[in-house]
Amino acid sequence: MARYKKIPFERVAEVYSKKAGNISSTCSALGIDRNTFTAWRDRYPKLSALLDEVDESLIDFSESKLLEQINDGNLTAIIFHLKTKGKKRGYVESVEQNVNVNPFEKLMQELPDDEE
Numbered sequence: 001m002a003r004y005k006k007i008p009f010e011r012v013a014e015v016y017s018k019k020a021g022n023i024s025s026t027c028s029a030l031g032i033d034r035n036t037f038t039a040w041r042d043r044y045p046k047l048s049a050l051l052d053e054v055d056e057s058l059i060d061f062s063e064s065k066l067l068e069q070i071n072d073g074n075l076t077a078i079i080f081h082l083k084t085k086g087k088k089r090g091y092v093e094s095v096e097q098n099v100n101v102n103p104f105e106k107l108m109q110e111l112p113d114d115e116e
Contacts, residue, residue, distance in 0.1 A: 005032060012040070013050035021058050 007030055019025040027037050041048050069077035082091035 009047040009050055016051055017054045021055055
């Protein structure tokens with residue numbers, strides 16, 4: 001059975017944070033493989049909680065940057081915000097699909113008749 005390196009959970013979370021939640025970069029910096037990282041996260045609730053906190057902090061940071069862009073009048077940021085946070089107010093995109101239309105029917109009608 002392979003022996004795992006003993007790395008304190010706090011150190012794993014610290015590196016994960018410095019690598020902005022990138023698992024591959026974290027594993028490389030810690031000298032472990034991705035399967036080990038995933039196994040540790042699944043096996044140790046304390047580590048999982050620390051990593052979840054890092055993920056939440058990164059989302060908070062991203063949201064603050066998005067709000068800065070909204071305050072600066074960035075139309076793309078405004079639209080994105082409305083599409084994600086304003087769904088209950090009707091800010092959603094929808095695609096209409098007419099399932100009663102057969103795309104081959106029109107094509108078949110356009111084919112020349114073979115009357116030879």
